Every structure is written in structure tokens, then in C-alpha cells.
């Protein structure tokens with residue numbers, strides 16, 4: 001099939017490359033002309049395991065191409081995926097300006113049937129607005145034409161991939177959700193995904209939009225739930241890791257997303273929870289459960305900083321080493337990373353921060369002024385009064401901790417992801433603090 005993807009960011013690029021991989025002809029479009037020029041030179045602007053090899057392969061073979069213009073790029077396509085950003089507005093609403101712009105541009109250049117598919121995460125009823133925007137913005141020549149305007153459909157196909165394993169997730173989805181209002185749209189989307197042989201869930205448009213919001217908010221709820229439990233564990237001498245393990249064996253609960261830590265971040269959970277709270281509010285329901293999820297997440301970061309302050313004493317003029325800046329391992333994405341809030345709070349108290357992340361340094365540069373970005377994990381701990389682990393990159397667990405201890409001024413580790421072997425580190429002589437591991441923290 002001829003497919004266009006509008007928005008070539010984390011979701012759009014992965015979707016485009018993977019759809020080419022399963023046999024379609026794909027054009028990835030973006031209005032960031034510098035990004036398109038980079039892509040046309042075969043340079044991948046984001047880090048995502050496995051993406052670069054596939055992108056180069058299909059670009060070379062001609063099955064994948066890049067364009068800076070919707071009119072040109074989407075001309076031949078029957079299916080047009082919209083994968084532009086939907087950031088938060090100040091009041092928590094999803095900002096749908098980019099979606100509207102794309103709908104308008106597609107409408108103006110449309111001269112044959114198109115299926116527009118929401119891939120971006122959008123609140124329920126966005127599909128209806130896209131449809132209206134297209135009708136209002138079709139080329140004026142169709143007003144008097146005998147044949148009438150070209151037909152089109154709008155569908156929802158929310159994306160569930162996880163950054164860091166996005167290619168793998170796209171190829172092996174737990175399910176593909178398609179929200180459609182016509183048989184034609186259903187048939188086309190089934191055809192797009194047929195090579196994956198995945199479980200396909202067909203719903204109407206609004207239901208598919210809700211599935212995405214409800215899924216992300218539920219996952220955020222699981223994280224905040226175990227984080228809340230971790231706070232009690234600290235006070236009663238229980239180990240949250242064992243609690244999660246014991247809970248996780250129950251099939252009704254499952255172990256996934258029960259990892260206590262400094263809280264969730266990233267480009268999705270914070271904004272999607274905000275948007276769902278707002279959508280609920282507008283529909284007349286006060287989603288107080290989700291408001292608490294958000295509050296627990298914020299408190300988790302604050303309590304981590306308080307723990308550091310409690311054990312380090314004065315933060316002013318202390319040197320704090322940070323391992324991991326990206327919002328999760330195997331990505332360079334720094335959007336709403338927990339590291340940002342923690343580091344800003346430490347800097348506010350007068351601490352100097354030295355940091356290292358395997359892939360996130362380039363993006364961290366502008367977001368973390370005043371932080372000394374170091375060449376590797378060992379350079380970061382030089383002269384440090386304590387070490388914080390904020391992203392669970394594999395390389396940190398296999399570090400040479402004898403070397404680390406030698407380089408530090410005080411051998412104290414705060415493991416914000418319960419990722420390191422706390423017992424082994426304590427045996428080596430480190431003071432080790434995880435999250436909810438049973439060290440009493442009465443704050």
C-alpha cells in the first residue's frame with residue numbers, strides 16, 4: 001500500500017520504517033525541514049535500538065522516502081497517518097494545534113480518497129473535529145464540481161510502542177486497536193496490519209481514542225500505586241521489591257509496572273494523565289483517582305530529594321553525581337524525565353551536579369544548565385559526596401564499583417530505580433539507599 005506518515009518523530013519514524021519493513025511503500029513527512037534533510041542523508045535524528053539499520057535499508061531500496069511537504073508527500077497515499085505531537089497546554093488540555101494544521105493541509109491538497117488515521121494520542125472526539133476541519137478546508141474548486149469532493153474517512157489507531165523497544169513493540173504488538181466508522185476504513189487498516197498477524201481490536205472512533213487514554217492512565221496508576229506502597233515500606237521495614245514480586249505472581253495483578261522508583265516521566269504519561277483528567281472534567285466527571293496518581297508521582301521525586309538531604313546533611317556546596325538522565329533506558333528522550341526535577345531541586349539547594357547518560361547527553365545539554373556533563377560513568381563520580389542512579393541503563397549495573405568508591409569523596413549511593421545490587425554494595429562498604437527497601441525515612 002501507499003502510505004504517508006505526517007510527523008517523523010519517535011512514533012512517526014518508527015511507524016514509517018516498520019510499515020516499510022512489512023512491505024508497504026511509505027513516505028515520512030515532517031515540517032521540520034532540517035530534520036527531513038538529515039533523514040534524506042540517511043542520518044537518524046533519534047536513538048532507538050534497531051531503527052537506523054532498517055531505515056537505511058528501506059531508504060536505499062526506495063520503499064521508504066522523506067518529504068518536507070504534505071501536498072507532495074501524501075499525494076499518492078491512500079492511508080495518511082497523523083503522528084505529530086500533542087503536548088500539554090498550561091491547563092493540562094492536550095494542545096491539538098498540530099493535528100488541526102495537518103488536517104487542514106491534507107484537505108487542501110486532497111484530490112482522491114484518503115483515510116486519515118490518528119496515530120497521535122488525542123482525546124475522545126478529536127476524530128470528529130478532524131472530519132469537520134477537512135470538510136471546511138477542501139479545495140474551493142470542489143464546491144462547483146459535478147463530481148463532488150473526494151471522499152475520505154477518519155480513523156483512530158493509537159500507538160502503544162515503548163521508546164527503547166519501539167521497533168520490537170511495533171512488530172510484535174499485544175494488540176492493534178482500530179477505531180473506524182466505515183467498512184472501507186476497517187478494510188484498509190486491516191490490510192495495513194495484515195502482515196503482522198496481530199490480534200486486531202475493532203471499535204468505533206471514540207472508543208479507540210478512549211482505549212489509549214485509559215491504558216496510559218492505568219499504567220501510570222500502577223506505578224503510583226507501588227510508589228505509594230514503597231513509602232509505607234520505608235516506615236515499617238518492608239521491602240517493596242519483594243512486595244511487588246509477591247503481588248505480581250497473582251495473574252489478576254501481574255508484575256509489570258510495579259517497579260518503585262523516583263516516579264514516571266517521559267513524553268507520554270505526565271501529559272496523557274493531565275489530558276485525561278481534563279477530558280473527564282469537561283465531560284462532567286471529577287477523576288480524583290488520577291489526580292492522586294499525579295500527586296503521588298510528584299511527591300515521589302520530592303521525597304527522594306528529602307532522603308538525599310537527610311543522609312548528606314547540607315546540600316550547599318556538595319558534589320552530587322548522577323547516573324542516567326533519559327526518562328528511561330535505551331532512549332535519548334529527555335522529555336519530562338524525572339532526572340530534570342530531581343537535579344533542579346538539588347541545584348536549587350546549592351549542590352553541584354556531575355552527570356552521565358549513555359545516550360541522553362546531547363538532549364540534556366540545553367535542559368540542564370550548570371550541570372557538568374561527563375564523558376563516562378567514572379568521570380561523573382569524581383570527588384562526589386554521593387551517587388544517584390536515576391535511569392536503569394544496563395551498563396550501570398556492571399560498573400566497577402571498587403573504582404567508583406575510590407573516585408568518590410563519600411561512598412553513598414541513592415538508587416532511584418532499585419536497580420543495583422544493594423546488598424553487594426553494602427558489603428563493599430557503600431551506604432546504599434533504594435526506594436522502599438525498608439530503611440526508615442520519617443518525612
Ligand code: NAD
Pocket residue numbers: 006007008009010011012029030031032035083084085086098101102119120121122159160161162163267268
Ligand atoms: P515527536 O515530537 O517526537 O514528533 C512529532 C513530529 O511531528 C516532529 O518531528 C514535528 O516536527 C512534526 N510535526 C509537527 N507539526 C507538523 C506538521 N504540521 N506537519 C508535519 N510534521 C509536523 O513526538 P512523538 O513522541 O513521536 O509523539 C507523537 C504522538 O504520538 C504524540 O501524540 C504522543 O503522545 C504519541 N505517542 C508517543 C509515544 C512515544 O513513546 N513517544 C508512544 C505512543 C504514542
